[in-house]
Amino acid sequence: MQTYDVAMIGAGHNGLVTACYLQRAGLNVIVLEKNDWVGGAATSRELTPGFLYSNCSYVCSLFRPEIMRDLELPRHGLQVIAYEGGAVLMRDGDYLASYRDHHSHRREFARFSRRDAEAYERYARDVTRQCRFIQPLLMRTAPDPFSFKPRDISELLYLARKFGEFSADEMAATLRFWTMSISDFLDEYFETDVIKAYLALSGIIGTALGPMSPGTAYVLLHHYMGEVDGSVGAWGYARGGMGAVTKALASSFQASGGVIRTGAGVEKILTRGGRAEGVVLEGGEEVRARLTVSNADVKRTFLKLVDEKDLPERFVHRVRHFKMRGSSGKVNIALDSLPEFPALPAGSTCIKGDLHFTDSVERMERAYDDWKAGRWSADPFLDMMIPTTLDPTMAPPGKHFVSTFVQYCPPKIEGRDWRDADRDGFAKTVIDQISAHSPGFRERILHMEVRTPREIEAEVGLTEGNIFQGELTFDQLLFNRPVPGYAQYRSPIHGLYMCGSSTHPGGGVMGAPGRNAAAEILRDLRRPNEHMSPAHDVI
Amino acid sequence: MTLTMRLRAQAHIETPRLETPFHPRLAALDRVNDWYNWAGYKAPHALDDTELEYFAIRSTASLFDLSPMVKYRIEGKDAERYLNRLTLRDVSRQKTGTVQYTAWCDDAGHVLDDGTLFRLAPDVFRLCCQDRHLPWLLDSAIGFDVDIREETEEIAGLALQGPTAFATLKAAGLGNVASLRPFQITTLPAPFGDVTISRTGFTADLGYELFVPSEHALALWDLIHAAGQAYGLRAIGYDALNRARIEAGFIVAGADFIGADIALRPGRERMPDEIGLDWLVDPAKPHFNGRRAILHARRTGALKHVLVGLEIEGNVPAEGAIVYHGRSREAGVVTAAIWSPTAKRNIALASLTRPFGTEITNDLWVEIYALRELSYQKMMKRAVIVPRPFVSLPRRTANPPGLF
Numbered sequence: 027m028q029t030y031d032v033a034m035i036g037a038g039h040n041g042l043v044t045a046c047y048l049q050r051a052g053l054n055v056i057v058l059e060k061n062d063w064v065g066g067a068a069t070s071r072e073l074t075p076g077f078l079y080s081n082c083s084y085v086c087s088l089f090r091p092e093i094m095r096d097l098e099l100p101r102h103g104l105q106v107i108a109y110e111g112g113a114v115l116m117r118d119g120d121y122l123a124s125y126r127d128h129h130s131h132r133r134e135f136a137r138f139s140r141r142d143a144e145a146y147e148r149y150a151r152d153v154t155r156q157c158r159f160i161q162p163l164l165m166r167t168a169p170d171p172f173s174f175k176p177r178d179i180s181e182l183l184y185l186a187r188k189f190g191e192f193s194a195d196e197m198a199a200t201l202r203f204w205t206m207s208i209s210d211f212l213d214e215y216f217e218t219d220v221i222k223a224y225l226a227l228s229g230i231i232g233t234a235l236g237p238m239s240p241g242t243a244y245v246l247l248h249h250y251m252g253e254v255d256g257s258v259g260a261w262g263y264a265r266g267g268m269g270a271v272t273k274a275l276a277s278s279f280q281a282s283g284g285v286i287r288t289g290a291g292v293e294k295i296l297t298r299g300g301r302a303e304g305v306v307l308e309g310g311e312e313v314r315a316r317l318t319v320s321n322a323d324v325k326r327t328f329l330k331l332v333d334e335k336d337l338p339e340r341f342v343h344r345v346r347h348f349k350m351r352g353s354s355g356k357v358n359i360a361l362d363s364l365p366e367f368p369a370l371p372a373g374s375t376c377i378k379g380d381l382h383f384t385d386s387v388e389r390m391e392r393a394y395d396d397w398k399a400g401r402w403s404a405d406p407f408l409d410m411m412i413p414t415t416l417d418p419t420m421a422p423p424g425k426h427f428v429s430t431f432v433q434y435c436p437p438k439i440e441g442r443d444w445r446d447a448d449r450d451g452f453a454k455t456v457i458d459q460i461s462a463h464s465p466g467f468r469e470r471i472l473h474m475e476v477r478t479p480r481e482i483e484a485e486v487g488l489t490e491g492n493i494f495q496g497e498l499t500f501d502q503l504l505f506n507r508p509v510p511g512y513a514q515y516r517s518p519i520h521g522l523y524m525c526g527s528s529t530h531p532g533g534g535v536m537g538a539p540g541r542n543a544a545a546e547i548l549r550d551l552r553r554p555n556e557h558m559s560p561a562h563d564v565i
Numbered sequence: 566m567t568l569t570m571r572l573r574a575q576a577h578i579e580t581p582r583l584e585t586p587f588h589p590r591l592a593a594l595d596r597v598n599d600w601y602n603w604a605g606y607k608a609p610h611a612l613d614d615t616e617l618e619y620f621a622i623r624s625t626a627s628l629f630d631l632s633p634m635v636k637y638r639i640e641g642k643d644a645e646r647y648l649n650r651l652t653l654r655d656v657s658r659q660k661t662g663t664v665q666y667t668a669w670c671d672d673a674g675h676v677l678d679d680g681t682l683f684r685l686a687p688d689v690f691r692l693c694c695q696d697r698h699l700p701w702l703l704d705s706a707i708g709f710d711v712d713i714r715e716e717t718e719e720i721a722g723l724a725l726q727g728p729t730a731f732a733t734l735k736a737a738g739l740g741n742v743a744s745l746r747p748f749q750i751t752t753l754p755a756p757f758g759d760v761t762i763s764r765t766g767f768t769a770d771l772g773y774e775l776f777v778p779s780e781h782a783l784a785l786w787d788l789i790h791a792a793g794q795a796y797g798l799r800a801i802g803y804d805a806l807n808r809a810r811i812e813a814g815f816i817v818a819g820a821d822f823i824g825a826d827i828a829l830r831p832g833r834e835r836m837p838d839e840i841g842l843d844w845l846v847d848p849a850k851p852h853f854n855g856r857r858a859i860l861h862a863r864r865t866g867a868l869k870h871v872l873v874g875l876e877i878e879g880n881v882p883a884e885g886a887i888v889y890h891g892r893s894r895e896a897g898v899v900t901a902a903i904w905s906p907t908a909k910r911n912i913a914l915a916s917l918t919r920p921f922g923t924e925i926t927n928d929l930w931v932e933i934y935a936l937r938e939l940s941y942q943k944m945m946k947r948a949v950i951v952p953r954p955f956v957s958l959p960r961r962t963a964n965p966p967g968l969f
Contacts, residue, residue, distance in 0.1 A: 091880060094909040100956070105907060107620045126614050127597075255906040256880055257616070265624055416797060418625055418729050418969040423736075423795040562880045565935055565942040 030056045033315035035292045038066025041321025042275035043540030044525040046097045049284040050557040060291030064276045067486045068535050070269025074473035077360040078420040080267035084429040087252030087261040088536035097278045104274035105265040108254045112379030114224045115463040121369050122220045123376050138218040149215040157250050158564050164538045165561035167514050168504040168530040204500050208242040209387050219386040232493040234353035236394030237387050241499035248498050263413040295331045302522035317521050323495035324508040324528035341518050344509040349497045352437030352479030352490030357456045359428040360473040365464045378415040397434035402452045407433045437479040437490040444480040494533025495526050515543040582607040585632040586721040586782030594800050606633035609802035618805035625797025626727035640689040641711035651705050655850040659684050664748045664763050668842050670855030675825035675834035695818040721782035726772030729796035731966035737792035743965045757784035769813030771960045811901050814953025821900040839870035871922040874953040875913040878946040880904050883913050886931040896921035912955045926950050
């Protein structure tokens with residue numbers, strides 16, 4: 027039987043990124059994917075003829091350009107297209123739009139408050155400063171403050187030096203920022219509810235917290251760290267849907283000689299004497315490998331694929347309590363024609379960006395209250411996009427694909443499992459909210475895919491359908507992600523590594539965990555890492 | 566010129582920036598009022614957001630007004646022989662109904678301009694270029710039975726570029742372009758009259774260029790613009806196009822080289838081999854302008870420069886940067902640079918002084934000065950010579966063309 031150098035569990039974007047770098051470094055890598063397609067939560071699936079659905083993740087910004095370049099993803103078909111802002115449609119018939127043009131953006135805010143319009147500059151500066159601090163950390167392994175290894179010490183010094191560039195005031199602001207709620211943070215700048223609601227979105231997306239929960243300000247930062255071609259904070263569409271990202275990765279991987287097996291779900295990680303030796307597939311087939319890397323989340327990896335007895339008790343305890351709660355759902359829709367939003371001016375570009383219908387932070391918090399009670403939000407918060415306004419490849423001309431991210435959606439309904447009737451009720455809530463702003467929306471629907479945490483976990487394998495493989499709160503970041511002492515992609519089992527979003531720097535289609543994991547693996551193997559270019563400067 | 570003609574032409578001073586035949590449509594779509602002067606015409610840097618216009622080229626379709634491009638009509642029974650004498654490539658092998666990218670030189674072998682040569686009929690050509698060359702063209706015609714006329718104002722041109730360019734033409738009733746291969750020309754009937762369409766462009770993407778007599782310009786615009794609505798068609802300005810052309814690795818007169826009839830300072834003119842156009846030169850064909858000098862320079866190693874494509878570390882564009890060898894010895898200068906949104910690489914065109922870029926191709930660096938908040942961030946970045954185009958999309962040459 028063939029022994030591979032590396033067996034990768036899961037063909038999500040991070041798994042493929044790690045696999046690509048390792049294969050290029052001369053290792054013999056096999057990627058094992060349980061589904062019949064690759065991509066994990068970055069897929070494009072034709073669920074109804076003629077329509078491609080980005081059925082999990084739906085926009086692209088965080089994906090690191092260094093990775094696209096190193097792995098030649100453009101040559102393998104990846105294109106990311108920038109889009110124009112978006113709008114919040116309000117209950118009173120007005121809207122708050124966001125525009126790429128600086129002054130249009132300011133004047134739009136000024137319709138609500140002249141003070142807020144000008145406060146936006148200060149807000150943007152402060153958030154950008156935080157981004158500039160955090161950005162260089164994305165593509166570095168988080169230092170372990172307690173290992174006292176020279177490399178960790180030197181990385182800690184690097185961090186301290188960067189932090190030391192801040193004034194005392196900024197240091198205080200940074201610490202507050204990392205721990206405070208997005209609602210409190212926004213209150214320090216703005217007075218208008220809809221403006222706060224619009225900006226608070228990035229603080230709660232994918233997170234089982236409300237805008238008033240501490241820690242949500244950092245989540246906002248996580249969504250600002252991306253870029254589209256150098257415009258920091260900008261978001262774009264992957265042409266052909268998010269599957270284009272993983273399709274390009276898979277193509278790049280195969281072009282360098284890597285092997286992908288789909289329909290090959292991993293049942294167990296083989297271990298002997300505290301060492302991983304490969305995996306057992308569902309059905310019993312063994313795939314032997316010198317190293318095993320898991321793209322699955324930390325809970326799935328260590329609570330399902332590894333025997334608990336092979337792990338230190340403390341580690342299992344930490345993994346069990348790693349917060350990875352299902353909080354969101356997805357409704358993907360094929361439309362017969364472009365929906366109308368009478369509140370928006372004719373020909374408005376907003377329809378090409380993200381559309382929201384939640385005009386106050388309080389409504390968001392109330393939506394969260396429902397989640398706490400184990401119900402889907404009666405008045406959910408939606409992030410709706412129509413990528414086909416800019417991408418002709420996802421639907422026939424004149425027809426459209428609509429991606430709707432929905433929050434909040436609990437992993438269980440009042441303690442019991444989801445049923446199909448619940449799912450239909452959840453979908454109805456979503457369509458009702460859209461239809462309230464878009465008459466005729468319902469009649470345009472040709473096909474719809476509704477995904478609650480139940481469907482996301484079953485298909486993608488994300489525990490509870492948590493999109494980040496673990497929440498992005500300060501207690502679960504850097505050297506605490508996912509487990510203190512194991513934040514450098516290694517695990518208690520020799521030869522078993524992690525590379526998914528459960529690891530630093532976390533979730534989103536970023537690829538940084540995958541790249542950092544590859545770097546650590548090559549370091550352990552003492553192999554040159556020539557195919558990884560340095561991270562871009564933050565100047 | 567008769568007196569009447571001269572008197573009538575006095576009115577030119579009332580519109581120092583001429584408006585192109587498409588101007589009413591451009592002006593109606595324009596949202597940022599960012600016009601520049603393209604050879605005496607009002608032309609948009611951008612009509613709206615440059616970034617979004619760029620992505621129209623790469624994701625849907627873009628419409629660019631290229632009417633200010635200088636156009637010469639060359640016809641007569643000696644037209645082929647004349648153009649073969651004038652330009653670098655073999656025109657006798659250019660079939661009717663095709664376009665040649667070409668260039669022409671003075672007797673010293675220095676490039677005067679580059680451009681596209683359309684063979685519309687066996688004895689009828691159109692030469693499109695950036696600068697004006699009528700005296701040179703006329704002087705070169707001595708002894709040839711050929712008629713040369715500048716027709717810039719009479720012909721309106723549109724570049725329709727992007728993955729849905731063909732789908733747009735099809736929706737406009739011009740679907741017969743399906744059989745058109747790159748660099749071929751066809752003439753198709755439209756409701757208002759004939760449209761001449763070539764499968765050419767400046768973007769390295771699927772694309773066409775459409776030409777009509779100026780009086781049909783608005784009808785052509787309306788036809789294409791309406792047809793393109795279901796395909797994401799967007800009118801664009803030059804800034805977006807310029808990004809695409811750098812990705813395509815195309816050079817622009819006045820930026821990446823200086824025409825020999827314009828250059829003031831000694832040593833600034835360039836031979837074809839010095840600006841990446843060596844492949845145009847056809848030494849096997851009958852004599853042409855500059856032939857002797859070019860071949861002599863090749864033989865004696867007198868070529869001084871070379872144009873290369875560079876890929877530079879990082880993501881800060883190296884516009885105008887100096888290129889060094891071994892971080893210290895000056896090797897040349899960057900003539901165009903962008904972060905390429907499609908290649909996801911930091912790319913540049915550079916003019917290097919040989920032997921850098923020819924015999925010596927390693928250990929190249931560019932020094933980037935980025936002015937950020939009152940302070941220069943000086944960065945010495947590694948540069949690697951890479952082939953052009955920087956972006957190569959299968960859809961550009963796909964036959965039949967794809968719908969997206």
